[in-house]
Amino acid sequence: MRHTLPVLFSSALLATSSVLLTAPGAAAVTAPVTELVLDADPGLPKTGIALSRGVLRVAEDHPSLETDRTSVWQLSLSPSGSLSASERMAGWDTGALCPVASVNCSPLWGNAGFGGDVAHDQVSMDGKPVDRLKTLDSREGVSFGVGSGGSVVDVSDGYAIFNSGGTSPSQYVARFGTGTVLERSVRAAALNGHTVWSTTPTAGRLELYGLASHTTRTWDTGAPCVPQELQARGR
Numbered sequence: 001m002r003h004t005l006p007v008l009f010s011s012a013l014l015a016t017s018s019v020l021l022t023a024p025g026a027a028a029v030t031a032p033v034t035e036l037v038l039d040a041d042p043g044l045p046k047t048g049i050a051l052s053r054g055v056l057r058v059a060e061d062h063p064s065l066e067t068d069r070t071s072v073w074q075l076s077l078s079p080s081g082s083l084s085a086s087e088r089m090a091g092w093d094t095g096a097l098c099p100v101a102s103v104n105c106s107p108l109w110g111n112a113g114f115g116g117d118v119a120h121d122q123v124s125m126d127g128k129p130v131d132r133l134k135t136l137d138s139r140e141g142v143s144f145g146v147g148s149g150g151s152v153v154d155v156s157d158g159y160a161i162f163n164s165g166g167t168s169p170s171q172y173v174a175r176f177g178t179g180t181v182l183e184r185s186v187r188a189a190a191l192n193g194h195t196v197w198s199t200t201p202t203a204g205r206l207e208l209y210g211l212a213s214h215t216t217r218t219w220d221t222g223a224p225c226v227p228q229e230l231q232a233r234g235r
Helices: none
Strands: 003-007 010-014 018-024 033-039 046-052 055-060 068-077 083-085 089-094 118-125 128-135 141-146 151-156 159-163 171-175 179-184 189-192 195-199 205-210 216-220
Touching (some): 033 083, 046 068, 128 159, 141 179, 151 189, 159 189
Antiparallel strands (some): 010 018, 046 055, 055 068, 068 083, 068 089, 118 128, 128 141, 151 159, 171 179, 195 205, 205 216
16 A cells, blocks of 8 residues: 655655655646655555655654654755655654554654754653654754643744643744743644744734744735634745
């Protein structure tokens, strides 16, 4: 069975023993698609993928490990639209939580250049579960208080947005190596570099908060509703 996992401006088909990358040609949306097949270990199911700033990381279910191991490739796209890749590099293992109990997966969030891709796992504090995000290269982590059932909203440039679980959830914006920099009520949000995009109670109006400048401005989209999800492009 082959599974399709979308990634910004690219897509990957994960098979049992190989990874097939596709990228659009440089001229137009209708341009021919170039493909690159990356050999991976045969027999190891692929459980997660992240693509960030030309770095591809794939998680693999290894039978002799309690955690999934990861493989990393540096990708390049020429002006003519052809893809090339470095040799496979071994990455750190990940014990990422899968949000769907019946599925074997290790979700990854692209964060290349800022400590490495991010995984969501759980640690124990005084015998109680605690949600934690961890970068897979620098191994920096940030935790979000006692409790479980939270979910990652977005990751970009060393920052993360995380919704806690429980009956009274909160939304946290955190910086790896520093900790939580903003706590607020849950809403649709996305990160674009050091800018947090968020919905407001006003239909079609978004709020932009600069994490470095600590300034806020609004932008009216003209939409007749309050979006339930935001995504940032062009990172």
